[in-house]
Amino acid sequence: xxxxxxxxxxxxxxxxxxxxxxxxxxxxxxxxxxxxxxxxxxxxxxxxxxxxxxxxxxxxxxxxxxxxxxxxxxxxxxxxxxxxxxxxxxxxxxxxxxxxxxxxxxxxxxxxxxxxxxxxxxxxxxxxxxxxxxxxxxxxxxxxxxxxxxxxxxxxxxxxxxxxxxxxxxxxxxxxxxxxxxxxxxxxxxxxxxxxxxxxxxxxxxxxxxxxxxxxxxxxxxxxxxxxxxxxxxxxxxxxxxxxxxxxxxxxxxxxxxxxxxxxxxxxxxxxxxxxxxxxxxxxxxxxxxxxxxxxxxxxxxxxxxxxxxxxxxxxxxxxxxxxxxxxxxx
Amino acid sequence: xxxxxxxxxxxxxxxxxxxxxxxxxxxxxxxxxxxxxxxxxxxxxxxxxxxxxxxxxxxxxxxxxxxxxxxxxxxxxxxxxxxxxxxxxxxxxxxxxxxxxxxxxxxxxxxxxxxxxxxxxxxxxxxxxxxxxxxxxxxxxxxxxxxxxxxxxxxxxxxxxxxxxxxxxxxxxxxxxxxxxxxxxxxxxxxxxxxxxxxxxxxxxxxxxxxxxxxxxxxxxxxxxxxxxxxxxxxxx
Numbered sequence: 041x042x043x044x045x046x047x048x049x050x051x052x053x054x055x056x057x058x059x060x061x062x063x064x065x066x067x068x069x070x071x072x073x074x075x076x077x078x079x080x081x082x083x084x085x086x087x088x089x090x091x092x093x094x095x096x097x098x099x100x101x102x103x104x105x106x107x108x109x110x111x112x113x114x115x116x117x118x119x120x121x122x123x124x125x126x127x128x129x130x131x132x133x134x135x136x137x138x139x140x141x142x143x144x145x146x147x148x149x150x151x152x153x154x155x156x157x158x159x160x161x162x163x164x165x166x167x168x169x170x171x172x173x174x175x176x177x178x179x180x181x182x183x184x185x186x187x188x189x190x191x192x193x194x195x196x197x198x199x200x201x202x203x204x205x206x207x208x209x210x211x212x213x214x215x216x217x218x219x220x221x222x223x224x225x226x227x228x229x230x231x232x233x234x235x236x237x238x239x240x241x242x243x244x245x246x247x248x249x250x251x252x253x254x255x256x257x258x259x260x261x262x263x264x265x266x267x268x269x270x271x272x273x274x275x276x277x278x279x280x281x282x283x284x285x286x287x288x289x290x291x292x293x294x295x296x297x298x299x300x301x302x303x304x305x306x307x308x309x310x311x312x313x314x315x316x317x318x319x320x321x322x323x324x325x326x327x328x329x330x331x332x333x334x335x336x337x338x339x340x341x342x343x344x345x346x347x348x349x350x351x352x353x354x355x356x357x358x359x360x361x362x363x364x365x366x367x368x369x370x371x
Numbered sequence: 372x373x374x375x376x377x378x379x380x381x382x383x384x385x386x387x388x389x390x391x392x393x394x395x396x397x398x399x400x401x402x403x404x405x406x407x408x409x410x411x412x413x414x415x416x417x418x419x420x421x422x423x424x425x426x427x428x429x430x431x432x433x434x435x436x437x438x439x440x441x442x443x444x445x446x447x448x449x450x451x452x453x454x455x456x457x458x459x460x461x462x463x464x465x466x467x468x469x470x471x472x473x474x475x476x477x478x479x480x481x482x483x484x485x486x487x488x489x490x491x492x493x494x495x496x497x498x499x500x501x502x503x504x505x506x507x508x509x510x511x512x513x514x515x516x517x518x519x520x521x522x523x524x525x526x527x528x529x530x531x532x533x534x535x536x537x538x539x540x541x542x543x544x545x546x547x548x549x550x551x552x553x554x555x556x557x558x559x560x561x562x563x564x565x566x567x568x569x570x571x572x573x574x575x576x577x578x579x580x581x582x583x584x585x586x587x588x589x590x591x592x593x594x595x596x597x598x599x600x601x602x603x604x605x606x607x608x
Contacts, residue, residue: 060417060418061418062418062518063418063420063429064405064418064419064420064421064514065519065583065584066514066516066517066519066520066576066584067583068517165578166578166583174518174559174560174561175558175559175576175578177518177578236379236382239378239386284393284422284423284425285422285423285513285515285522286386286422286423286425286427287380287384287420287422287425287515289380289381289384291381292380297536310420310515310516310517311420311422311513311515311516312516319380319381321381321382322381322383322432344379344382344445344447345445347381347382348382348432348445348446348447351382351383352432352433352436355432
């Protein structure tokens with residue numbers, strides 16, 4: 041059985057850890073915008089951290105769980121009602137058959153993730169289930185969800201998922217929430233995004249090199265899974281030259297001809313020809329993923345050494361969390 | 372091998388730049404390192420992305436750190452050293468003659484929304500633009516941007532045009548386009564800033580095939596004009 045899409049929500053797609061290994065053929069990496077939240081949602085359900093999850097933007101979605109399931113919501117941008125009763129994020133929840141999940145407004149964050157035990161079934165293209173709309177790869181028919189779509193999930197559950205389900209008695213309730221939670225907290229209003237100077241840093245005027253670290257910028261409405269266009273004082277090139285196209289990736293901050301900043305996100309093109317003024321440190325990409333139109337951010341510089349350490353710390357933390365959950369259920 | 376430069380893109384990638392001018396020789400070096408890494412990946416290698424003059428190498432930091440206890444040098448420094456060694460071991464690139472592939476292009480105005488503008492900008496007639504575009508043999512220098520998009524060059528200087536100030540909201544799949552001294556083809560419908568002068572029936576990307584991208588870097592391309600009727604006929608078959 042499955043998840044019936046009553047109202048799809050904004051840009052709602054199935055995603056996994058992304059499509060690696062095909063960028064030489066121009067294939068973007070895609071995958072969950074906020075990889076931390078994707079992994080947490082899966083860990084909460086006893087899944088592999090990279091199992092297929094549902095990603096939606098802000099509020100508005102209404103999904104019907106047609107068969108009893110173990111689910112978890114993570115990320116930000118919405119709050120959850122199950123059959124009109126408030127329910128928490130960052131916890132495993134056992135829901136009865138025919139439960140209506142509604143996503144209501146929330147003051148912070150942008151991307152919400154839903155994992156179900158066993159993971160969603162999805163089309164696999166080039167070894168990944170991540171939806172990439174431009175080429176109709178992966179996901180549900182390679183596109184964003186529409187009303188009436190029916191998402192299947194895998195019936196095989198990990199033994200740990202079965203233990204989790206058995207630990208949550210429904211006792212006549214619509215749903216039962218786990219007594220434990222995991223939270224990495226990446227949502228908030230004013231954000232400091234740590235960056236490296238980009239390869240074309242020296243193409244910019246001295247004043248621009250200062251303003252990028254002193255001014256704040258806002259996320260504009262022209263922001264999607266490919267990239268965020270920022271508003272703020274325009275950045276000025278010292279020397280305008282025709283750049284030879286080269287690699288760009290999630291976190292590349294490029295400057296358009298009008299002097300606006302664009303942060304490339306999960307569906308980033310593989311190569312580009314705009315000057316790259318800065319690059320977001322990997323540890324702050326989930327923070328970027330949770331920024332919504334209107335949110336302010338500012339940039340500060342980080343050293344390569346520090347960024348490596350923070351990234352490794354985060355990866356180790358996620359592994360420790362997964363291990364701790366396994367141990368809690370005796371695996 | 373000399374005259375290259377390596378720089379960090381971020382903490383999980385390094386770019387090797389083999390030159391600052393577009394040339395088949397530089398592009399061959401890019402591909403030589405790409406193939407060498409694909410054939411014998413180092414532990415932690417994820418993938419590499421060839422461009423005109425650069426190869427960007429993405430690596431798994433966690434795996435690199437597992438093999439190299441972090442000492443006083445950053446892990447990027449370690450990958451830097453590793454790549455330098457691989458470049459030193461690279462054999463001189465042998466020129467291989469690739470056969471010329473003919474791609475049918477329909478230059479009918481219904482499929483070439485920017486052809487009149489290009490002709491005016493270049494101070495040429497429309498037939499002259501078509502004649503120039505189909506005159507030379509182009510090299511595929513890189514595949515990038517979106518799946519299967521070939522960057523080909525170099526165009527005759529007389530056809531050099533700027534990108535659009537405001538990208539078109541939707542470019543049809545198969546559109547043949549110009550930007551600077553480059554010519555390219557959009558395999559999928561997407562917003563785009565290049566000047567559209569025609570459309571091909573040739574399928575550039577097929578996810579069900581291996582390899583999925585039909586053109587490869589180094590390939591020689593010649594455009595052959597076809598009529599609207601021929602285009603419709605080929606699209607059906």
